[in-house]
Every structure is written in C-alpha cells, then in structure tokens.
Amino acid sequence: MSCISVLGLSKTYFITNKKPGLRGAISNFIRKEVIPVKAVDDISFEINPGEIVGFIGPNGAGKTTTLKMLCGLIHPSSGELRVSGYRPQLRKPAFLNQITLVMGQKQQLIWDLPPLDSFRVNAAVYGIPEAEASRRITELSSMLDLNDELTRPVRKLSLGQRMKAELLASLLHRPKVLFLDEPSLGLDVNAQARVREFLIEYNRIYKATILLTSHYMGDITSLCKRVLVIDKGKLFHDGSLDQLTNRFSPFRSVKIKFSEVYPRSLFTKLGTVEHHDQSILKLKIKRTQLSSSLSYLLQNFDIIDLEIKDPPIEQLIRDLFNNNR
Amino acid sequence: MLLFNFRRKARRFILTSKSLLVSQYSLMIEYRVEIILWALSGVLPLIMLSLWLGSSAASVFGYNNEQLTRYFLSVFVVRQFTAVWVMVSFEEDTIEGRISPYLLQPITPFWRYYYSHIAEQISRIPIVLFLLIVFFACFPSSFWFPSLVNIALFLVIMYISFTIRFLLHWTFAMLSFSFERASSLERLLMIPYLFLSGLLAPIDSFPYLIQKIVMFTPYPYLLSFPAKFLAGQEVNFLRNIYILILWLTIFLITGILAWKRGVREYSSMGA
Numbered sequence A: 001m002s003c004i005s006v007l008g009l010s011k012t013y014f015i016t017n018k019k020p021g022l023r024g025a026i027s028n029f030i031r032k033e034v035i036p037v038k039a040v041d042d043i044s045f046e047i048n049p050g051e052i053v054g055f056i057g058p059n060g061a062g063k064t065t066t067l068k069m070l071c072g073l074i075h076p077s078s079g080e081l082r083v084s085g086y087r088p089q090l091r092k093p094a095f096l097n098q099i100t101l102v103m104g105q106k107q108q109l110i111w112d113l114p115p116l117d118s119f120r121v122n123a124a125v126y127g128i129p130e131a132e133a134s135r136r137i138t139e140l141s142s143m144l145d146l147n148d149e150l151t152r153p154v155r156k157l158s159l160g161q162r163m164k165a166e167l168l169a170s171l172l173h174r175p176k177v178l179f180l181d182e183p184s185l186g187l188d189v190n191a192q193a194r195v196r197e198f199l200i201e202y203n204r205i206y207k208a209t210i211l212l213t214s215h216y217m218g219d220i221t222s223l224c225k226r227v228l229v230i231d232k233g234k235l236f237h238d239g240s241l242d243q244l245t246n247r248f249s250p251f252r253s254v255k256i257k258f259s260e261v262y263p264r265s266l267f268t269k270l271g272t273v274e275h276h277d278q279s280i281l282k283l284k285i286k287r288t289q290l291s292s293s294l295s296y297l298l299q300n301f302d303i304i305d306l307e308i309k310d311p312p313i314e315q316l317i318r319d320l321f322n323n324n325r
Numbered sequence B: 001m002l003l004f005n006f007r008r009k010a011r012r013f014i015l016t017s018k019s020l021l022v023s024q025y026s027l028m029i030e031y032r033v034e035i036i037l038w039a040l041s042g043v044l045p046l047i048m049l050s051l052w053l054g055s056s057a058a059s060v061f062g063y064n065n066e067q068l069t070r071y072f073l074s075v076f077v078v079r080q081f082t083a084v085w086v087m088v089s090f091e092e093d094t095i096e097g098r099i100s101p102y103l104l105q106p107i108t109p110f111w112r113y114y115y116s117h118i119a120e121q122i123s124r125i126p127i128v129l130f131l132l133i134v135f136f137a138c139f140p141s142s143f144w145f146p147s148l149v150n151i152a153l154f155l156v157i158m159y160i161s162f163t164i165r166f167l168l169h170w171t172f173a174m175l176s177f178s179f180e181r182a183s184s185l186e187r188l189l190m191i192p193y194l195f196l197s198g199l200l201a202p203i204d205s206f207p208y209l210i211q212k213i214v215m216f217t218p219y220p221y222l223l224s225f226p227a228k229f230l231a232g233q234e235v236n237f238l239r240n241i242y243i244l245i246l247w248l249t250i251f252l253i254t255g256i257l258a259w260k261r262g263v264r265e266y267s268s269m270g271a
Helices: A021-030 A063-070 A115-125 A130-144 A159-171 A189-206 A217-223 A241-248 A287-300 A313-324 B002-030 B032-041 B044-053 B057-061 B065-081 B086-095 B099-103 B110-138 B148-177 B182-196 B208-214 B224-230 B237-269
Strands: A004-017 A033-047 A052-056 A078-083 A099-103 A177-181 A209-213 A226-231 A234-240 A251-258 A272-277 A280-286 A303-309
Touching: A004 A063, A033 A063, A033 A078, A033 A226, A052 A063, A052 A189, A052 A217, A063 A078, A063 A099, A063 A177, A063 A209, A099 A159, A099 B099, A115 A130, A115 A159, A115 B002, A130 A159, A130 A189, A159 A189, A177 A189, A189 A209, A189 A217, A209 A217, A217 A313, A226 A241, A226 A313, A234 A241, A241 A313, A251 A287, A280 A287, A287 A303, B002 B032, B002 B110, B032 B110, B044 B065, B065 B110, B065 B148, B065 B224, B086 B099, B086 B110, B086 B148, B086 B182, B099 B237, B110 B148, B148 B182, B148 B224, B148 B237, B224 B237
Parallel strands: A033 A234, A052 A209, A052 A226, A099 A177, A177 A209
Antiparallel strands: A004 A033, A004 A078, A226 A234, A251 A280, A251 A303, A272 A280
16 A cells, blocks of 8 residues: 555645736736646656655746645645545644654754754654653664754754754654655755765664655665656656656767777767767767667777766756756 | 543643743743843833823822822733733744644644743743832832732733733734734734723723723733732622633634634645
C-alpha cells in the first residue's frame, strides 16, 4: 500500500491583478481584477513507504503548493489525496503526529532563545515524555553533529547550524513522512553534505518516506532514486534520474584521448564536436548512434582512453525547463 | 476508559501549557527592558487620577479623594495584567509565514499566544509591585490591603476579564487570514475600551442612561468591575460574575468560529 497517493490533484489561486501607478490604484480600489492562476494542474502519483523522492521544477512550478496540500496546509481545488491513509486537509492530530514539513526559508525555532527551549516546547506539544525527549534530542543532535549550539540563542547560530536545529525540532516526534522544501537552501557545501547524510541515516533507521524539493541537484542525485518533475503545475516525469536522462537528453558525452593528433574534420560526421585540443576530443553523440560511432572510432583510431558520460543533470534540467517555456 | 483518556489528555495539556509558559517566560526575560518600558507606558490611570484629584467633579458622583485614588490605582493594576496585543503578533506571524508550522502541530496556536500573554504578565509582577511601593511610599494615606480572600477572588475575576478581552481581540485577529493589515482594527477597538471600560473615568460618573447602556457592553467588565472589586467599592458581585461568564461564553464561541473560518480561508487562499 502506498504511503502517499495523489490523484488528479489541482489547485487554483485567485490573485488580484493591479496595474501600476495612481490610475491602477484607483481602478483596483473601485473594482478588483481577480484572475485565476492554476498552480497545480491535474497531477497524479504514488509514493511507497520508505521511498525518498525528489520533486524538482523551476520557481513557480507548483512544488511548494503540492507539498502544502500534502501536509494539509492548503486545500486542493480538486482531486484526491491520501497521506498515511489520512486526508491531509482534515489535519487530524493522528495525521499531524506522523508528518513534518521543513521549509528552508521559514523557521519555527524561537529566535531569541536557544534551540533547546524550542525542542522542549515541541516535545510537550507532541506529548513526548521529558526523559524520552532528552534521549531523542541527544540521538538526533549526535546524528546532526550539534552540541554547544543547542544552548546558544538561535539568532547567534550560523545558517547551517540553524538548519540542522530546525531539522531536529521538526523530527523530534519521529514523523514517518517528511516533506522537505529546499532544506539545504543557502547552506555551504559541507553543511549540505551533512544534511544529506543525516536524511539518508534518518530514512534508513526510521524507514521514513521523504518527498524533497531542492534546486541543488546534488541533493537530488545523492538522495533520490526517483524524481517527479513538475513545470507550470503539470507533472511531466515520474521515474528514475536515468529514465529522465534517457527521455529528455538524446545525447551522450564522449571524451576520447588519442595516441596521436587527428584533424577535427574526421569526427564531425559522428556528432557535435564540443572540444578538440591536440589529442583530446569531446563529442556529443546521439544515443541511437552511440554504438556504431564508438565501433568506428575504436576500429579506425589509436585510442588511449575513452569516457562516456551523460550530460550533467543540472544542464539537463536547465535545458528541459528552458525548452518547456 | 473514557476517564483514562480524559486524564491522559488533561495531563498532556497541562504539560504542554507548562512548557509553553516556561519558554514564553524565558523569552520575556530576554525582553526585560521592553517589558519595563511597556509597564511604564501603562501609567494612564495614574495621570487620570491626578486630573480627577485636581478637580471637584468627583464629589458630584460621590467619590472622595481616597476612593478615587484606590479606584485609579486598581485600574492601573488591572490594566497592567490585562494588556492584549494578540492582533499585532498574530498578524506578524501570518504575514511572515510562521503560522504555517504552528498549524501543522497537534495543538491550536491559540495557546501559544495565550501563554505568551500570561508569561508577559508574570514578568510584569515585580515592576508593578515596585511602582505600587513607590506610590504608597509617596502617598501613605492611600494605602490599603484587601483581605486574602478578596485578593484570590480578584485574581479570578481579573483572569476572566483578561480572557474575555483576549478572545475579543483573537476574534478580530482572525481577520489577518483575509486582510493584510487587520491589526489596524486594534486602534478601533481601543476607542470604546478607553471610554466605556472606566479607564478614563469611573462608570459612576456617566449620566444614568449612558451607564445603563454601557452595562450592556462587555467593556465595564473588562476593567471597571475588577478594579472596583479590588478597591473595595460596592459591586453586585454575583450578578457581575454571571455577566462575565456570559461574555466569556459569547467570545469563546466567536473566537472558535472566527478561527475555523480563518483557517478555512487561509487553507483555500494559499497558506
């Protein structure tokens, strides 16, 4: 049985459209022009318990709206939703005890107090006995590599330390379903890596289901076997990253090192020459022509080294969204 | 089983309340300078006292100087412990998106705001006591000490009055879900509070007809009734308690309805 089930989910916002200047202000005062904006448009997917799924798309694609619908913060305009068997929009306490939403741009920690105070409040809110709360705080803080920071006011913490403390606060009740909206936003490379390691560990220990949005493809590639790609509210890919690459990138990059120098003209019929410098050649070859091109190269040239790569995922996603616009 | 569930829920509620109160109190200690300034800014009743003492108008409605002093001093105390700013903080939290994580926790955010007010009141106690000691040291003839029973009853009355005022403001705070600047309504709510609660002048000084009309509003029960009770003046205790409970019930219902409506709107418009 799936942990998250989404069927024909849509959300339309009604937004006031105001023209600039005095005339716009007056006409807006007299008669507001309200326009419907479809943030999410008839999307369907299922996520199994324990899966880590990446949810990617450009800004304004509908990722956060979908996450907010999944955790019950906003009501869908149409469609069916089930998370751990509950209808999220009812926000039943039993459901709220099983989920968490971490938003990289928003914080729940009390700004002027140490994180420990916020943890105590959360423990009480979720009915966690004091001794158990202390045990969980110790366990999670060691997983997150948080020590002295727990007794310093939140405002004095670095962005990375704050994010880790936010994660701890959000996971104290041991949710089974995690909705993470840009959890590594603004973090440096080390902090990003620590957060990723922590999420993998949490998923392994507690068999938690994780749905994650991130603009850092490193988060997606290192955490998610499966990705959902959304743009303009529509879901247009649900599958592995490999499938995404196969489907949307018809080319592969081939880097060859020859034992001697060959003229560039010999390779132009094989594909697009991206780089040719002395004995190094970089070619972009169509997937369908890859084996024939490679056998031609191996038979006719003296090759020292050969490397075949998919284009970088960042490049693929960028091309994908640009072509879709 | 039912009793066990109730006890379990009650225990959890008490623990949550304790944690919220402790954390909010810690926060208020962080803001101690602001608390002192807020407490000092609540000296309007003492200013009114000096104005009334300077005129002979009080004698017209039967107050001597001692009664006036005790009344306005009691108003000062009640005012210190019934201050409400939930509209401002709720609006801030809604605009800055802090309300969203609260909505995902299995406890209504109402209690966060309620306990933040209670914590602020607790942190004001030493300041108010200090101001009272200074006042009585300067004007020893005005000193009085109510019986312990009356102090206990006063605390109950004052907290019901505070809760009514809190719920009234909470109801209007829910408009933050629909409008961007709902807290501007707070200034509107302050006008009837200033004039009808007994803050500027005792209700007894109003013309008879006005007094009758005012008593149909919740305002005299928010300030005048607890203050008069503390000052040891004559009040119809039981009748006023019944009316307090009636207003409490009314605003509890409006508060719950406004909350449900607000959250529905917030959820459909986009949290």
